[in-house]
Amino acid sequence: MMKTSMSKVDPRDAKLVMAHFYVAFIALFIGGFAGLLQVLVRTGKVELPFGIDYYQVLTVHGVLLGLILTTFFIIGFQFAAVSKTAGTLSDKLRVTGWVGFILMTIGTAMAAAMVLLKEASVLFTFYAPLQAHPIFYIGLTLVVVGSWCASGSMLTHYVKWRKANPGKNSPLLTYMVVINTLLWVIASLGVAATVLGQLLPWSLGLVDTVDVLISRTLFWYFGHPLVYFWLLPAYMCWYVVIPKVLNTPVFSDSLARMSFILFLIFSVPVGFHHQLLEPGIDPAWKFLQVILTFLVVVPSLMTAFSLFGTFETYGRSKGATGLFGWFKKLPWGDARFLVPFIGMVAFIPAGASGMVNASNQLNQVVHNSIWVTGHFHLTLATSVVLTYFGISYWLVPHLTGRVLTKKMNNLAIIQAGLWAIGMAFMSGAMHAAGLLGAPRRSSFSTYGNSEQALEWIPYQYAQAIGGSILFIGIILVVYIFINLAFFAPKGDQEFPVGETSEHAEKTPAVFENWKLWLGVMVVLILFAYTIPFVDMIQNAPPGSPGYKLW
Numbered sequence: 001m002m003k004t005s006m007s008k009v010d011p012r013d014a015k016l017v018m019a020h021f022y023v024a025f026i027a028l029f030i031g032g033f034a035g036l037l038q039v040l041v042r043t044g045k046v047e048l049p050f051g052i053d054y055y056q057v058l059t060v061h062g063v064l065l066g067l068i069l070t071t072f073f074i075i076g077f078q079f080a081a082v083s084k085t086a087g088t089l090s091d092k093l094r095v096t097g098w099v100g101f102i103l104m105t106i107g108t109a110m111a112a113a114m115v116l117l118k119e120a121s122v123l124f125t126f127y128a129p130l131q132a133h134p135i136f137y138i139g140l141t142l143v144v145v146g147s148w149c150a151s152g153s154m155l156t157h158y159v160k161w162r163k164a165n166p167g168k169n170s171p172l173l174t175y176m177v178v179i180n181t182l183l184w185v186i187a188s189l190g191v192a193a194t195v196l197g198q199l200l201p202w203s204l205g206l207v208d209t210v211d212v213l214i215s216r217t218l219f220w221y222f223g224h225p226l227v228y229f230w231l232l233p234a235y236m237c238w239y240v241v242i243p244k245v246l247n248t249p250v251f252s253d254s255l256a257r258m259s260f261i262l263f264l265i266f267s268v269p270v271g272f273h274h275q276l277l278e279p280g281i282d283p284a285w286k287f288l289q290v291i292l293t294f295l296v297v298v299p300s301l302m303t304a305f306s307l308f309g310t311f312e313t314y315g316r317s318k319g320a321t322g323l324f325g326w327f328k329k330l331p332w333g334d335a336r337f338l339v340p341f342i343g344m345v346a347f348i349p350a351g352a353s354g355m356v357n358a359s360n361q362l363n364q365v366v367h368n369s370i371w372v373t374g375h376f377h378l379t380l381a382t383s384v385v386l387t388y389f390g391i392s393y394w395l396v397p398h399l400t401g402r403v404l405t406k407k408m409n410n411l412a413i414i415q416a417g418l419w420a421i422g423m424a425f426m427s428g429a430m431h432a433a434g435l436l437g438a439p440r441r442s443s444f445s446t447y448g449n450s451e452q453a454l455e456w457i458p459y460q461y462a463q464a465i466g467g468s469i470l471f472i473g474i475i476l477v478v479y480i481f482i483n484l485a486f487f488a489p490k491g492d493q494e495f496p497v498g499e500t501s502e503h504a505e506k507t508p509a510v511f512e513n514w515k516l517w518l519g520v521m522v523v524l525i526l527f528a529y530t531i532p533f534v535d536m537i538q539n540a541p542p543g544s545p546g547y548k549l550w
Helices: 011-042 054-086 091-116 134-164 172-203 212-245 253-266 283-295 297-317 325-329 335-358 370-400 406-435 451-487 514-538
Strands: none
Touching: 011 054, 011 091, 011 370, 011 451, 054 091, 054 134, 054 172, 054 212, 054 370, 091 134, 134 172, 172 212, 172 253, 172 514, 212 253, 212 297, 212 335, 212 370, 212 514, 253 283, 253 297, 253 514, 283 297, 283 335, 283 514, 297 325, 297 335, 335 370, 335 406, 370 406, 370 451, 406 451
């Protein structure tokens, strides 16, 4: 049986984790407020005050929630996970983590300042030919470099654990952190390349042009694995934390590791499915990456199988009978379970709409429509973010030496219910409006009273209703966070880490053969991108290095 240390996270490591969480929840509140303004403006009944621009608000919402909230929360959670399961960080590695945090925070402040000054209304994807102030790009670079410092600290801690425990499998939670960290480092090389090699020199006036197709391709080399970087911490909770909350064994250590390996291998060489309607990329290579995209469905189905196995094991242990008798036995009154469970359920329609997006044919119906935004809000803003909330409800008091009280537990359940209702309104309306052709990144004001725009009006109001409910949910979760961090009663809150059954088969050592798995990943990336990149460079328009931007 895999034994997991039951000690608390070291207070020195806890301070590092909480520092990341403070930034993450500040980003949640500001970015959420910007999202509320967006859906209100879309109704045509609200105008932004003080000369604030719609696309300025859209950029604040996308960057703070899509990049800052997620990156800070994930790195904080992963530091807590490795400290808990692989032992306290060394002083040197903890200092490296703090250096990473400081760089990320400075970078966030620089990028945010440029957005607020209307010098960087370039949206979450910051596509050329939209151009931002150089300080915006430098800020994003510091966020990435800071994340690499944190990643180096966690990976080095894992290597030290392996050297101290030869022949042993690493703790499952630490192993999952390593996979997600490797995924982030490899994927973020793409965005670093386009920012440092193209957008920053262009913004500084050092070059007159950039190759738009290459910049977009490098972004989506990063952009789709970014989705799995967000998702895998939620999977860590589902695979390892939820079984402990249910007081039942991890369904299968080997299956969990295999699913994470598959995500690592298949998540990067799939970016072309975001570029299916773009010229300049051979359709054969687009089709190849569509196939690779659908292979990612396999580890998701493995996860669903594991989760249902865990739920049924728990239910049977409580005396459940019949095909679905276990469902009634689940601890519906425990926010540590219920909040992530709602996220799991949301992942079913989220995955379905994602398969539409990835399809070579169906994508042409919804491409660049608000359907895509609806999908995004089911995956990141529901499945992922609700699970993050569920994690914070026990992790924050664990780190601060407090407890999750019954009052906060009940308030967390109310918050999750509001989130589910609000997202049903907003994401559902986005999907429906997208099928009617409503554009993705528009306030709709440019469409006036055209017949087509009039069809979208009911869905715009539904989005506004949903967004308002969601912002109430954000206020609640921020209130709960502040309570658990500073005001909840002192005590010991469990960091739930599941264990495998003592009767489980030994996990094969091949899962930690990094030369094999990283080698397979590199081969797939080179196969999927080398020839298309050569084509893009050889067939670039006159005036290389790229397209004229005017």
